Amino acid sequence: MITPALRVENLSKRYLIWHEHQSGPGLRHALNDAFTGFFKRRGRRRNVEEFWALRNVSFEVLPGEVIGVIGRNGAGKSTLLKILSRITEPTSGRVTIQGRVASLLEVGTGFHPELTGRENIFLNGAILGMSRLEIKAKFDEIVAFAEVERFLDTPVKRFSSGMYVRLAFAVAAHLEPDILIVDEVLAVGDTQFQKKCLGKMEEVSQNQGRTVLFVSHNMGVIQNLCPRAILLEHGEVICDAASTVVVARYLDPESKAGADGVVRRENRAENWLETAWLETAHGITVGAISCREPFRVCFSTAAPREVGPVEFSLRINTRAGQPVFTSLYSQSAGMPLDRLDHPSLFAVHIPGSFLMPGVYSADLALHEPVGAIYDRWHAALSFEIAEDNSAFARYGSYHEIGVVMPTLQWSTQKK
Amino acid sequence: MPLILEAGQSAGLQYWRDLWRFRELFLFLAWRDVIVRYKQTFVGLAWAFLQPALTIVIFSVVFGMLAKMPGGGLPYPLLVAAGAMPWQLFANILTTTGNSLVSNAGLISKIYFPRMIIPGSAVVVSFVDFLVQTVILVLLLLFYRILPDLQVLLLPLFLFVAVIFAFGCGLWVSALMVRYRDFRVILPFLIQFGVYVSPVGWSSDLVPEHLRPFYYINPMAGVIDGFRWALFGNVLTINWTGFLISLTVVCGILFSGIWYFRRTERTFADVI
Known part of the structure; x- marks a missing residue:
């Protein structure tokens, strides 16, 4: 039997929400609570509300599997990724991980505006878990991928936002962990670079046989990259199947699509x-x-x-x-x-x-x-x-643009 | 060997192993802070000099010339310099480490690594500043034509104690600041207060004998005395009992700091 690269068992995460007018997490409240608590040991009641960001989530990912995680905002996707990448601890449950994990929860984490492109490649690489030697070995590749050769010794604060994002993604894309956790990083840069990023993702997942956990709101991308997907809702896994099915279920909760998408x-x-x-x-x-x-x-x-x-x-x-x-x-x-x-x-x-x-x-x-x-x-x-x-992608919101976008013939002449 | 994540699991040996595994990140963060500090070289370097230089001038005028306090046989500026330098080192480390977690909030909420790396690497910058500042001390020694004796070799020991003390306090303050931003305001006040209870501008000889045991509960008193003794041992003496008291307090602060930091660390990403 193959050992799963990632096994998640009954994972739950609870957050406590303090209500402002009552006790809060501030120092004044802590002192106040300590003070009143000293005199009346009992009856110390805080106005705290529990919020379960994840509730009994279980699934397994086999080595080399590429799995998509989808769900609406607040469904618990980010919390799940944060636990898997060890940024925060679960409240209960357990995760077993085989191999080195790298997570890309945001490109450009740890970039410093005053440092040059070259310096930031090393810094960012180290932050993402690469060793100095690894970064050195990959340096030229990263620079070529990001297309910033001429600006290597310019502080990144003078970079255009496109260059900045390209460089950040380039560093991240050259990580070589056993398990890669990716969150929405593809929504960056101009469309041409997005294509390149997607290509890189495909290469990573398909040719290099790496285990990838991929969170995105772009259903098309999920379907292209991930054979399997997990749908989260209110912190629970409500569907774990072939991505066509899960996408259909996400788009239409009543969907009766079978495993073949029919x-x-x-x-x-x-x-x-x-x-x-x-x-x-x-x-x-x-x-x-x-x-x-x-x-x-x-x-x-x-x-x-x-x-x-x-x-x-x-x-x-x-x-x-x-x-x-x-x-x-x-x-x-x-x-x-x-x-x-x-x-x-x-x-x-x-x-x-x-x-x-x-x-x-x-x-x-x-x-x-x-x-x-x-x-x-x-x-x-x-x-x-x-x-x-x-053609309308750059307009951001589609509000009032229409339902269809036929390509029509336009003509013009001198008046 | 598989990695297991469970509630309360990050405790134990694994943490210290991770700390070693992430040593390169520690170096990179320290290197980043140093580079950024001295990036606009002129301003950066000038401040590293100006701050202690002005302190030495002002304290020498106020305490030495106006208040006419005894210098214990030393030129007053030298006495002040040997007090202000370790004090400055302590205050700088405490300020940078104390603020370090909050100013690296982005990293903490996005990437995993043993969080102690952040205050740790913040120590390095302040220490580099200190090394630059030693030039002032050397210049003063040359000016007064004073050559330290052999006990100057013990100087690193006292420096080490100062660094450890500052780091221990820094662990406390940085972890507290994640939850209670109030410490951002409290910290400068504490440091200002510290200048006057530590023998920065005056000599420990002024403290009455029966108060000495209490006086040395402030570890900076022991450190500054030690620092002065290492430099001018032929003129001054050191109160070893006092130093031991200071050393005990330093160890207490360091270990309790580590304990508190480790205890709260796992919630940093949630509350920062």
């Missing part, structure tokens, strides 16, 4: 629409996809009895429930399907750079053309269109 319907009296899934242009089942890539919404139907002619419709809705568009089978085929007398597979091809990044759901229906409905499947799928260098 959503199956429970048995009903007359089942027409049976399964649904999302796949890339290469036929890989996913739960999230880059906004620039084309993808397919696929579904299968049974044929409990022979019917015809039939129409199929797909409706895409935003997370808020606003319909984006509806597409009919007959639009593409020219006419409704003559007869449905055997189980079939359908795929609707949706172009890339069309839907804005965001979370969407898909409704499916099977009905007579302008007539009776045989089967309707509400919110059959939930999926995420992930931001990936879209």
Whole structure:
């Protein structure tokens, strides 16, 4: 049997929250408490609230496995990483780690603005746990990766923020621990450099066989890098499975996606629409996809009895429930399907750079053309269109930009 | 051998082993602080000189010339210099170590390493400052044409005691400051107070005999006496009983400091 690189057993972490108007962690309160406590030993009551950031979290990671950790803000991801990287101690439970751990909870930790690029590489390397010799050996590689050769002897306070982040990531990316813990570091730098970082991450995880724990809000990245993922909610693990499944579950808590990412319907009296899934242009089942890539919404139907002619419709809705568009089978085929007398597979091809990044759901229906409905499947799928260098990425918030982002022809002429 | 993380686990031998494993980080942090301090060379160096030089001038004028206190057969500026230098060393170490955890809060909340490295490396900067300042002392010795005797070889011992004492206090203050920022205000006051209860500007001979045992509870009294004796042993004497009292207090502060630091260390990242 293989020993897991990382074993987490019943891990819990409690934080105490003091309420301001009462006792607090300040010196005055401590003295005050000591003083009053001296006179009345009992009845010393503090207004403290408990908060469990993690509760009975258990999982195992095998050597060489790359695992994603997802969850909404406050779900306990950061606390988990902090315990694993030994920054804070658990309240109860136990973690067993085989090998050297390095954590990247923030790039550029310990950079000093007055020091030069060269000096900071050594300092940061040491802070991240590299020895002087290791840093020396990797020095040229780091500098080349960060593309800062000409500024090596300039204090980093004079660096542009892009250069600063590149250098910081470069140092971190050249760590060689057995277990690497990464938190959101990829959301840095310009898009070209982000690509490079992702490439490096892929190289680290796939070619070098390293165990990686990866936290991100970018579902697309999680799916690309991590075969397996863990979903945390309110400090508890609520899903630990293939990342397509976990991503689907994250996007839609009601999701019934199986281990293969395919959503199956429970048995009903007359089942027409049976399964649904999302796949890339290469036929890989996913739960999230880059906004620039084309993808397919696929579904299968049974044929409990022979019917015809039939129409199929797909409706895409935003997370808020606003319909984006509806597409009919007959639009593409020219006419409704003559007869449905055997189980079939359908795929609707949706172009890339069309839907804005965001979370969407898909409704499916099977009905007579302008007539009776045989089967309707509400919110059959939930999926995420992930931001990936879209034209609007630099505008930060998508507020009021729209739901679709078609590339349109613009023309201009002299007036 | 697997690493096991549990509540209250960081205690014990593992910690000291980690401390050794992270020795390079210690050196790098010390090196960073020294470089940053002297980066704008002119200002950095000038301050290292000015601060003790001015103290020596002012104390010599106030205590030696105006108050006409006895110099024990020594030129008064020399007496003050031999008191102000170890005092300055102590005060600097205490200030930098005391503030060190809070000023490195970013590191503490992001990266694991034995936290004692931070106050430890803060000691180094102050010590480098001290080495630079010894030039003042050498200049004064040359000016008054005084050559120390052989007991000057014991000087490092007294320095060591001063450093250990400052480090012990620094452990207390830095750990307390993580939770109680009040110490940021208390610390300068304590140091200012210390100048007057320690024989920086005057000679220990002034203290009445029956008060001596209490007087040496302040370890800086023992250290400064020792420092003066090592330099001018042909003129001054040292009260060894007093020094032993001081030494005992130093050990007490150091070990209790380590104990308190270790006890609170595991919560630093949560409260800082």
